[in-house]
Amino acid sequence: MQIxxxxxxxxxxxxxVILTNKITDEVNELLKRLSDTHPQTIAGFKDGNLKILQPDxxxxxxxxxxxxxxxxEQGKYLIRLRLYELEERLDKGxxxxxxxxEIINLKKVENxxxxxSGTICVNLCNNITTFVSRRYVSKIKQILGI
Incomplete structure (x- = not known):
């Protein structure tokens, strides 16, 4: 892509202005980012208190x-959005x-x-361990380029 x-x-x-010979996933992602009206912050609730969570x-x-x-790192917060809504709102990179x-922050992955066999064990910061389900293994490998 030229800028x-x-x-x-x-x-x-x-x-x-976007000049292209066809609409690709890259163009669609660019359009989505340019026209994104969703706030990047997320409201989280813990012990009756509201905290504005930054994606990072x-x-x-x-x-x-x-x-x-x-x-x-401060604990877990209740979110009043569905996973698919958060997936749309958050940066796919x-x-x-x-x-x-489950959705993970790739910047918080330690290894x-x-x-x-058939799955990936993900170690996140704060000694959190989780697993990629078999259904999502190929998608994660594609994201990571492996």
């Missing part, structure tokens, strides 16, 4: 007893779905153990 910026004082607001604070997002939680019940 070109032109400074023209005739324009009061920025204007973005979140280690993982998971479901437990039919509720959605965000795990941070940073967060990855690893099962039907991955590929020796298990």
């Amino acid at each position: 070109e910026i032109k400074i023209d004082e005739a324009y009061k607001d920025p204007k973005v 604070e979140i280690i993982r997002i998971f479901t437990e007893n039919q509720k959605v939680y965000a795990q941070t 940073t967060f990855a779905r690893i099962s039907n019940s 991955m153990d590929l020796s298990f």
